[in-house]
Amino acid sequence: MFKKLITSPEAHGTELSRTYADAELICREGESSAEMFVIRRGSVRVFKASSRGELELAVLSKGDFFGEMSVLEGLPRDASAQALGEAEVLVMTAGALLVRLRRDPTFAFELLRRLSGRVRSLNARLVHAIGNGGDTSATSYTEALLYQSEGASSKAKPREGAA
Amino acid sequence: MIIDTVQERLLVISDLHVGNPYSAATRSLGEFFEFAESGRYNVCINGDGFEILQARFASLATESAGVLRAIRRLIDRGLTVLYVVGNHDIALENFLTAWSGINITPFLNVTSGGARIRIEHGHLYDPSFVQNPRLYEWLTRAAGPFLHFYPDVYRLWTHYENARQRGRQLLRGGKGDHSVYHAAAEMLLRRGFDAVVFGHTHQSEDVALASGGRYLNCGTWVRGGSFVEIDHGQVALRRWGD
Numbered sequence: 001m002f003k004k005l006i007t008s009p010e011a012h013g014t015e016l017s018r019t020y021a022d023a024e025l026i027c028r029e030g031e032s033s034a035e036m037f038v039i040r041r042g043s044v045r046v047f048k049a050s051s052r053g054e055l056e057l058a059v060l061s062k063g064d065f066f067g068e069m070s071v072l073e074g075l076p077r078d079a080s081a082q083a084l085g086e087a088e089v090l091v092m093t094a095g096a097l098l099v100r101l102r103r104d105p106t107f108a109f110e111l112l113r114r115l116s117g118r119v120r121s122l123n124a125r126l127v128h129a130i131g132n133g134g135d136t137s138a139t140s141y142t143e144a145l146l147y148q149s150e151g152a153s154s155k156a157k158p159r160e161g162a163a
Numbered sequence: 164m165i166i167d168t169v170q171e172r173l174l175v176i177s178d179l180h181v182g183n184p185y186s187a188a189t190r191s192l193g194e195f196f197e198f199a200e201s202g203r204y205n206v207c208i209n210g211d212g213f214e215i216l217q218a219r220f221a222s223l224a225t226e227s228a229g230v231l232r233a234i235r236r237l238i239d240r241g242l243t244v245l246y247v248v249g250n251h252d253i254a255l256e257n258f259l260t261a262w263s264g265i266n267i268t269p270f271l272n273v274t275s276g277g278a279r280i281r282i283e284h285g286h287l288y289d290p291s292f293v294q295n296p297r298l299y300e301w302l303t304r305a306a307g308p309f310l311h312f313y314p315d316v317y318r319l320w321t322h323y324e325n326a327r328q329r330g331r332q333l334l335r336g337g338k339g340d341h342s343v344y345h346a347a348a349e350m351l352l353r354r355g356f357d358a359v360v361f362g363h364t365h366q367s368e369d370v371a372l373a374s375g376g377r378y379l380n381c382g383t384w385v386r387g388g389s390f391v392e393i394d395h396g397q398v399a400l401r402r403w404g405d
Contacts, residue, residue: 015353040355063272063279063355090353104350105287106270113166 015100016091020083027067029080035091036067042087048079059084068111071097165245165266169274170207174199175282175391177209177362178383180251182218182226188384189226195388195403196233204392205242206234207271209362209381210249210284216300217251217307238264247271249284249363250292251303276396278357285361285380288347291324345370345378352376358398360391369400 017040020026027033029048037044039062046058046066057079060066070077071094092100101108176195179188199206213227234244246267248255255267270283286292292299306320328343348359349372358377367382367389379400382389388403 017353038354040353090355100350103347104354106283106351107354109269110166110272 015096017088018091019086019088022083022085024083026081026083026087026089027070027077029078030076032076033067033070034074035093036065036071036097037081038065038090038092039063040088040090043084044087044089045082045084046079047082065111065114068114165268166270167272167274168245170205170243170393171275171395172202172204173207173273173275173393174204175207175209175360175381175393176384176388177247177249177284177381178211178365178385179208179230180211180214180218180383180385181230182214182223183385184218184222184226186214186226186385187387189229191384191388191403192230193233195390196237200237200240200242203242205245206237207245207247207282209247209282209360210286211251211362212246212249213252213255215252215254216303234265245271247282247284250286250289250299272356273393275393278396278398279355280358280360280393280398281351281356282360283351285344285347285363288343288361289324289363290328290343344380345372348372348376348378349374357396360398367400367402 026037026044027035039060041062043062044060044064044066045056046060047054047056049055058066066081067077069075071092174195179192180186181188196206198204212230214223218226237244244265246255246265248267248269256269270281273280273282289299325342344361344364348361351359352372352374356376358379360379360381362381362383364380365383365385366380368378368380370378372378377398379391379398381391381400384403390401390403392399392401
């Protein structure tokens with residue numbers, strides 16, 4: 001077991017490619033994992049369980065990434081991800097992410113840009129909630145955080161000649 | 164700042180080095196921009212468009228005025244002009260967002276006809292630049308006067324870099340056929356790109372890499388001119404004038 005752990009590609013900061021069949025779960029909400037994913041082929045649906053049933057957060061496509069929160073914080077998955085049709089993903093552990101950031105610095109830029117966008121969006125929601133005289137308690141903010149879960153920002157697709 | 168963009172028809176040029184007295188770009192770009200306008204292509208300048216590092220200010224101001232007018236004309240005709248920052252015009256990073264209607268950005272992820280194409284200048288993968296950026300900048304500035312004797316100093320530098328890399332690989336027992344830019348492109352292709360377009364080396368290239376993706380380099384406009392044409396996901400390297 002130990003030998004398998006220290007000789008696995010993941011232990012050497014190597015990225016792996018995995019293929020998932022249609023509807024196969026890539027990661028499950030609440031599970032502990034330290035991997036993030038970049039979609040190389042196909043589409044992935046990101047969803048979350050809520051009191052009103054399953055809430056679809058985003059449908060991601062080639063080039064999009066998800067699961068970075070678990071790698072960066074070491075916390076359980078905040079949402080589930082499922083392949084839509086056959087999907088191939090690049091799997092990165094924290095070690096592989098660090099190697100990539102060294103060799104592909106623009107990936108760090110894209111990652112931070114995503115996180116920055118989420119903070120900006122949440123701040124706007126908070127200000128909006130306060131402006132409307134709504135519930136400004138921690139619970140309200142937490143709900144907004146939950147809504148802005150992993151990958152949600154990818155719903156906004158770029159436009160033709162977008163400026 | 165634009166990073167993700169959909170561009171069905173886009174022309175990519177790089178390394179114009181406008182301001183370098185020996186750059187042919189100022190003489191030939193007018194016709195190239197007319198070609199872009201007539202074909203309704205948006206235009207991307209993939210780094211080192213303006214020679215801010217080596218050229219004298221007077222020369223840069225004189226030479227760039229005409230190019231900026233031509234770019235303005237494209238924008239007025241409803242076309243988009245994107246500018247990816249390189250290492251000779253890194254000062255333009257201070258204008259990330261929009262400068263006189265030009266969208267300035269560190270790199271671009273272009274979606275075209277369902278294909279994903281990364282456009283980046285490529286200096287971030289130049290070992291000399293990454294290992295010692297200050298020395299690199301100093302050497303670049305110091306090389307300025309040599310342009311008056313031999314305008315292709317950049318290309319000479321690329322040959323030197325390649326030879327150095329090959330030597331290192333041979334010493335390690337490798338085949339000596341490895342390019343740092345091809346390796347960088349492979350890294351990017353693994354992230355779901357179909358093609359990677361760099362500039363920086365002044366060597367135009369169109370290479371099918373082992374992973375199945377493609378690496379293209381726009382080459383330079385210091386002498387002659389080459390460009391990458393993206394048309395509904397089809398990517399091709401072209402020589403201006405062919």
